[in-house]
Amino acid sequence: MAQVDPRCNEIVAGLPGVNRAVRDEARARGKRARATLNVHRFLGNETNHRILVRKANRYDWFVILEGPAPIPVEYGHIAEDGTRVEGLRILRGAFDM
Numbered sequence: 839m840a841q842v843d844p845r846c847n848e849i850v851a852g853l854p855g856v857n858r859a860v861r862d863e864a865r866a867r868g869k870r871a872r873a874t875l876n877v878h879r880f881l882g883n884e885t886n887h888r889i890l891v892r893k894a895n896r897y898d899w900f901v902i903l904e905g906p907a908p909i910p911v912e913y914g915h916i917a918e919d920g921t922r923v924e925g926l927r928i929l930r931g932a933f934d935m
Contacts, residue, residue: 851897864900867901868889868932871889874928875888
């Protein structure tokens with residue numbers, strides 16, 4: 839019976855081509871997220887938020903919405919007058935979720 843090396847995931851994730859593919863995908867998703875944020879700015883909305891793409895560890899990359907209030911920007915919030923403000927879904931859109 840065939841057996842799979844218990845370190846299979848670590849071995850494959852450490853391959854140079856796999857690491858480059860993960861990095862390239864994170865960068866591409868970061869560009870999509872930046873484009874969405876820039877459209878929001880272009881439409882006249884001020885924001886101090888930005889998109890970062892950072893290596894998390896040896897294998898993983900993060901696409902980050904950084905700023906003073908990233909969760910309300912992504913998911914929405916209730917305005918001071920009580921009306922619901924829809925979130926921009928920047929990261930969700932960048933990852934086709």
